[in-house]
Amino acid sequence: MRTREALLPDAERIHDLISYYSGDGTLLPRSLGEICENVRDFIVLEEAGRIIGCGALHLYGPHLAEIRSITVNPGYQKRGGGELLVQSLLSEAREHQVSCICLFTRTPQFFAKLGFIVGQREDLPDKINRDCRVCPRYHCCDEVAMLKGELPRFAVPPEAANWLVKLQV
Numbered sequence: 001m002r003t004r005e006a007l008l009p010d011a012e013r014i015h016d017l018i019s020y021y022s023g024d025g026t027l028l029p030r031s032l033g034e035i036c037e038n039v040r041d042f043i044v045l046e047e048a049g050r051i052i053g054c055g056a057l058h059l060y061g062p063h064l065a066e067i068r069s070i071t072v073n074p075g076y077q078k079r080g081g082g083e084l085l086v087q088s089l090l091s092e093a094r095e096h097q098v099s100c101i102c103l104f105t106r107t108p109q110f111f112a113k114l115g116f117i118v119g120q121r122e123d124l125p126d127k128i129n130r131d132c133r134v135c136p137r138y139h140c141c142d143e144v145a146m147l148k149g150e151l152p153r154f155a156v157p158p159e160a161a162n163w164l165v166k167l168q169v
């Protein structure tokens, strides 16, 4: 098994992998168009030339990145692929010198094993401004916010995405 950066021709396979687990709310649904536009966020997990998993790292800025859409084909789980995906994305975040990695999940035990701790989504205004505010489940969110690294002390305000504001922490 190995991971590699995703390319546009992988988008349909990534879409299939995510769709398998988005029906029951395990993963957030991602449209094929959204995956194509953000394909440079994605990595894929391959075995014998076949794509069996995927994951994404979304960069907000030097203060924060988010791991998203981690999934492994059910037939290939429990063989270290999920961990390999997370470790590859963490290593990419390190290369970008991002100080905090966050994620939102209904599978906190898996990420706790990989060193993430449970946090508060209020500590992540970038995420709230970008995604949570428009989410129909904003007031009944059942996802656990998890973090690795330093709590962000900056955020990108939604109305001015080209500068950072200091948080009152």
Ligand SMILES: CC(C)(COP(=O)(O)OP(=O)(O)OC[C@H]1O[C@@H](n2cnc3c(N)ncnc32)[C@H](O)[C@@H]1OP(=O)(O)O)[C@@H](O)C(=O)NCCC(=O)NCCS
Pocket: 021, 026, 027, 068, 069, 070, 071, 072, 073, 076, 077, 078, 079, 080, 081, 082, 083, 084, 104, 105, 106, 107, 109, 110, 113
């Ligand atoms: C979560 C998921 C990616 C794990 O993939 P995987 O290839 O089975 O994971 P690994 O084999 O690398 O497991 C790494 C460790 O996590 C544990 N683990 C795996 N899935 C777990 C789960 N759902 N809950 C708790 N622990 C889990 C494994 O037992 C293993 O622990 P060990 O090293 O002590 O044996 C996979 O189950 C999946 O695709 N689930 C559906 C989508 C999902 O829930 N994504 C994450 C939420 S964003």
